[in-house]
Amino acid sequence: MIVLTGGAGFIGSCLLGKFNSMNRSDILVVDHLGEGNKWKNLVGKNFLNYKHKTEFRSQLKSGFYGKEIEAIIHFGACSSTTEKNADYLLDNNFTYSVELAEFALANEIRFIYASSAATYGSGENGYSDSEFDKLRPLNIYGFSKHLFDLWVINKSYDKTFTGLKFFNVFGNNEYHKGVMASMAYKSYCQVKETGKVKLFKSNSPDYKDGEQKRDFVYVKDCVDIIWDIFEKEDFAGIYNLGSGVARTWNDLANTVFSAMKLKPNIEYIEMPESIKNQYQNFTQADMTKLKGTGLKVEFRPLEDSVKDYLENHLSK
Numbered sequence: 599m600i601v602l603t604g605g606a607g608f609i610g611s612c613l614l615g616k617f618n619s620m621n622r623s624d625i626l627v628v629d630h631l632g633e634g635n636k637w638k639n640l641v642g643k644n645f646l647n648y649k650h651k652t653e654f655r656s657q658l659k660s661g662f663y664g665k666e667i668e669a670i671i672h673f674g675a676c677s678s679t680t681e682k683n684a685d686y687l688l689d690n691n692f693t694y695s696v697e698l699a700e701f702a703l704a705n706e707i708r709f710i711y712a713s714s715a716a717t718y719g720s721g722e723n724g725y726s727d728s729e730f731d732k733l734r735p736l737n738i739y740g741f742s743k744h745l746f747d748l749w750v751i752n753k754s755y756d757k758t759f760t761g762l763k764f765f766n767v768f769g770n771n772e773y774h775k776g777v778m779a780s781m782a783y784k785s786y787c788q789v790k791e792t793g794k795v796k797l798f799k800s801n802s803p804d805y806k807d808g809e810q811k812r813d814f815v816y817v818k819d820c821v822d823i824i825w826d827i828f829e830k831e832d833f834a835g836i837y838n839l840g841s842g843v844a845r846t847w848n849d850l851a852n853t854v855f856s857a858m859k860l861k862p863n864i865e866y867i868e869m870p871e872s873i874k875n876q877y878q879n880f881t882q883a884d885m886t887k888l889k890g891t892g893l894k895v896e897f898r899p900l901e902d903s904v905k906d907y908l909e910n911h912l913s914k
Contacts, residue, residue, distance in 0.1 A: 599646060599667050603628040603654075603674030603698070608772040609712070609764070609817060610673040611639035616821040618644050628654045628674060636774040655694065658701055669708035669828065672698050678778055679716060679739045680873065691742035696749060699759065710827065713747050713763040713836065715813070715881050716740030726884045727763060727838040736876035747836060756836050760827060765840030765883050769817030769903075770911040781847065782814070782904055785854040786912050794863040795851040801874050807866040808848035810879045813840035816903035819896070826893055833891070840883025841897040853904045 600617070604610035605627030617625060623644035630651045631637045640648070649657070651674060657663060675691045695711060702709035718725050719734040730751055735741040747763075750756050768780030775783075785795045797808045805811075820839055827833050848864065855862045869877065889895050898906070 600625045601628060601663075601667055601670045602626065602645075603651070603670070603672045604712075605629055605645070605648075605673070606631060606636050606639050607673060607677075608639075608769075608775060609767060609820060610671075611643065611771045612769065612817045613671065613673070613821045613824055614640075614643050614645065616825050620825060630674075634774050634776075639771045639774070651694075655697065658697060663701075665705050665707070667705065667707050669710065670698055670702050671824075671828075672709065672711040675712060675743075676739070677714075677775075679737050679876075680777070681739055684738045687738050687742045688745070691739070692745050692749075695746045699750070699755065703755070703758070708828075708831070709758070710760040710762070710824070711746070713761045714740060714743040715763055715765040715838070715840065715883065716878075717744040717747060717763060718878075718881065720878060721880055724884070725838065725882055727836055727887050730836075736878070750836065756834065758834055760834055761836035762824070762827075762839045763836065763883075764820070765813040765815050765838070765881055767815050767817050767820055769907055771817070780814075781850055782854065782907060783912070785851050786858070786908060789854065789858060789860065789863075793860075794865050795854065796865050796867050797847045797851060798869040798877075799866045800879075801869050801877060802879050805879050808851070808864060809846045810877075811844035811846050811882070812850075812878075813842065813844050813881045813883050814850060814900055814903075815839065815841045815883075816898055816907070818906075819898060819903070823888075823893065823895060830893070833893075835887070835891075837888040837891075838883035838885055839888070840881070840885065841900075842883050842885035843897075843900075844880060844882035845900050849900065850904070853901050854908070856901070857905045857908045 606629040625645040627648045719736045723732040768782040799807045
């Protein structure tokens with residue numbers, strides 16, 4: 599049995615679909631569905647059972663589970679970069695992760711978990727997944743993820759576990775994320791509603807409006823790589839998972855307009871004061887380490903990914 603935390607979430611549900619396509623359905627989905635539409639990501643998927651996160655954590659501590667678990671894929675986390683409740687984030691993103699990791703170690707279970715590019719902060723120390731001590735996250739979300747990465751490294755568990763530092767992932771099954779949904783999704787919705795896309799004005803003299811850059815990566819490419827990692831039983835370490843190519847917000851918006859066969863219409867708006875001091879103007883994954891493992895690491899160009907996303911998911 600495979601435990602997939604966050605299995606109803608964005609990347610988790612896409613990975614669940616990938617496992618199903620590879621004839622694996624012996625999966626325990628662990629999540630917190632709440633009152634939103636996240637439950638829809640489980641429709642049409644095949645899995646053994648569903649457990650609420652709180653119940654699962656309690657059962658884990660009580661010894662309810664054991665070596666019948668083949669692997670734990672831990673993608674369950676609060677992914678809001680604007681969340682202010684530090685106690686909640688540290689419990690959900692750090693303590694919960696430690697509980698799962700220690701259980702996996704005690705029972706000799708494979709452990710794969712999600713980290714984040716938010717751990718790199720403003721990127722002043724680069725985006726190498728071989729350097730961790732110098733990283734300075736800009737928000738408590740990034741810090742909660744960084745704290746677990748450091749816990750893993752300081753105990754040398756990176757020789758056993760696999761961590762994936764996701765960059766700006768976009769794609770199907772993200773509609774429930776609200777303000778945390780990707781700009782690809784938001785742009786499509788804005789064009790459908792108003793005929794234009796709103797982007798933040800630059801908060802730095804180094805970047806023109808809309809010329810801030812992100813490493814955008816398609817969720818379909820991510821889950822293909824995660825499956826390949828899962829297939830390699832001795833695969834371990836903490837790795838970046840991004841396209842390795844930084845593109846501007848203008849590029850992304852123009853790509854959406856092109857996929858919708860419309861002329862670009864971009865409006866630049868003021869960046870909220872609440873995020874100015876924690877805004878990443880540039881991210882780009884250094885993919886040298888992951889590519890050096892011999893794993894097949896391929897990513898579709900942004901234009902092809904956005905076109906597929908719009909035509910095969912959003913427009914339907």
